[in-house]
Amino acid sequence: MRLDREAPVGVFDSGIGGLTVAREIMRNLPSEKIVYFGDTARVPYGSKSKDTVLRYSRQIIRFLETENVKAIVVACNTASAFALSEIQKEMNLPIIGVIEAGARVAAETTMNKKVGVIGTEGTIHSGIHERWLKSLDQEITVYGKPCPLFVPLVEEGWLKDPVTEEIAERYLRELLEKEVDTLILGCTHYPLLRSLIQKVVGPEVKLVNPAYETALELKKLLSQENLLSTGRGQEEFPYRFYVSDLAEKFRKFADSILPYDVEKTKKIDIEKY
């Protein structure tokens, strides 16, 4: 199969969180078209099993293929943890997740070799960050902590709220006791809590937001494969948004966090794919 360099990049997440990754791709690869899918009918993925997340990811990829994407970014940590290695084997397209890039930056950043990771239950219990970090530097010790209330707090919009801060203090206390000097935001919702998390952990702890690193990794990959867009056709149809439910609610949220007016979001029946 010959891929078209002017084709869009597919980006997917369980819901809205992956927009923090799409945003970095828009900023860093402004010539690329993007087709985004948010699985808002079946969000969240973080409390689901590997089998279920893998099945959902395969359905989404079949949908993205109907949009003729040239590459796929799995902009969801849980799907990256549970499904990426399987679907990479099954696909002819280049496909990347958000975990590897974050692990690489964390390994480069830590001075005391103590790295914390926060994410959903699924992501943390998978142990995938630890495997990547250990493969990069055996001396690194990884401390993981699931933070299941962060996603609903973000969706409630309590981004700078004392309650959110109290919950963050409780979740992060044990990582601070372990004296981590680097903390991976291992869920694409968490960059929206970035300033609150930084306040709780203090200025000495470096936060790693894998969204930015993933955009750079995508650039490198497209360049290697000779798939970087020239920008042709980009102005007419830069970004398309699809969801499995509540298109208007998604559109409003996307509009609020993207540096661009989101005019339309289309709902599709993902279970048919």
Next chain:
Amino acid sequence: MRLDREAPVGVFDSGIGGLTVAREIMRNLPSEKIVYFGDTARVPYGSKSKDTVLRYSRQIIRFLETENVKAIVVACNTASAFALSEIQKEMNLPIIGVIEAGARVAAETTMNKKVGVIGTEGTIHSGIHERWLKSLDQEITVYGKPCPLFVPLVEEGWLKDPVTEEIAERYLRELLEKEVDTLILGCTHYPLLRSLIQKVVGPEVKLVNPAYETALELKKLLSQENLLSTGRGQEEFPYRFYVSDLAEKFRKFADSILPYDVEKTKKIDIEKY
């Protein structure tokens, strides 16, 4: 179609919450067999659209029909709000939800005609409690308040936690300002927060837990239809539990809240129905 009085009752919910309803059926109708389905792969329903919840409810009913149930209890407020009236038209089986019974008790309980309702966004925005209460007593004023963090707080197990109390105070403040004297727990998870909510609203406010009333309504319905079980075969196979994901996690939770040892829970692929 002739229904078998010894057949089981089907009970479904988006996840674990409906177990508070199943528990009341076990207590109040001990001769009945129960087939419970929890849609743990697609939980929560409260933030999803009417179309999606209706589609999911139809799939679950098709599954319960394969288990030859004689009646169905929609033990989920969001599904009761969005899907009950539609599926009642489509089915030959007796089918009840959790909203009508709760509304009836609240109408009988309130003295000052001011009733509060708490639930998911979907349930509250549907306005269904208000319609039922107004049909029972036009003078009643209904104040609804969505409490989207309560479900994840229950699932985190923070049932008597200061953080949960702080969040409850914030959510319930405006209902207290309206001077409601009766509060419907309009989500099947909320009875697990009952003592905390009672503490926050004070002893003057009566809490209505529709689970108990729904069990009594089921008893009346089965009796009218001559479908009350004699108890034959009940001892050998009283209760069956099915879920769409994470069967073992569900089993442990069910075991902790039911007055009975839950030995087995089976995972099925609900999207096939």
